[in-house]
Amino acid sequence: MGYLSANRKLMVAGPTRAGKSTLLRALGYIDGVNKTQMVVHGDYFIDTPGELLNHLYLYRSLLQNANKAGLVLFLADPTQMSRYPPKFNTAIQGRVLGVVTKIDIATESMKERSKREVEFAGAGEVMFCSSLTGEGIPELREKIDNVLGGVFS
Ligand SMILES: Nc1nc2c(ncn2[C@@H]2O[C@H](COP(=O)(O)OP(=O)(O)O)[C@@H](O)[C@H]2O)c(=O)[nH]1
Numbered sequence: 001m002g003y004l005s006a007n008r009k010l011m012v013a014g015p016t017r018a019g020k021s022t023l024l025r026a027l028g029y030i031d032g033v034n035k036t037q038m039v040v041h042g043d044y045f046i047d048t049p050g051e052l053l054n055h056l057y058l059y060r061s062l063l064q065n066a067n068k069a070g071l072v073l074f075l076a077d078p079t080q081m082s083r084y085p086p087k088f089n090t091a092i093q094g095r096v097l098g099v100v101t102k103i104d105i106a107t108e109s110m111k112e113r114s115k116r117e118v119e120f121a122g123a124g125e126v127m128f129c130s131s132l133t134g135e136g137i138p139e140l141r142e143k144i145d146n147v148l149g150g151v152f153s
């Protein structure tokens with residue numbers, strides 16, 4: 001995998017069970033969803049286990065992988081707390097985009113709290129989606145294609 005294609009990878013970070021793998025499936029990057037036990041590198045994506053965010057001593061691993069990605073999604077799940085470090089974006093070379101998922105089961109105030117969590121982590125822009133209903137997925141895919149150059153086109 002050369003430098004250029006590595007920089008076209010999409011990485012998804014977020015807590016355990018936030019819906020990272022399900023989102024990658026909704027976006028068409030992967031077929032099935034299993035519990036992600038380790039960092040999975042596809043040709044065009046990097047999936048990560050939530051444990052990397054849940055434990056301070058694992059941030060280094062998350063960041064090393066993040067620097068192989070052209071775009072890192074900071075995923076927030078309205079049904080649970082996301083413990084992103086403040087200004088986490090400054091440790092990452094690639095672009096960062098905040099994504100609040102599971103909007104099909106979240107109230108407005110839950111969504112607002114999730115938005116603030118990823119903004120705290122340094123996401124300048126935040127998008128909303130549901131991997132189950134597909135709401136917001138086309139807009140998110142378009143944004144990803146704009147940043148990464150449309151790996152599927
Ligand atoms: N309601 C709802 N559930 C979701 C959504 N995305 C993921 N889930 C559920 O959240 C759980 C964890 O998803 P998973 O992708 O394995 O999370 P990961 O640990 O971050 O990779 C699963 O039961 C999914 O079905 C969503 O947009 N809406």
Ligand SMILES: [Mg+2]
Nearest residue numbers: 020021035036
């Ligand atoms: Mg997973």
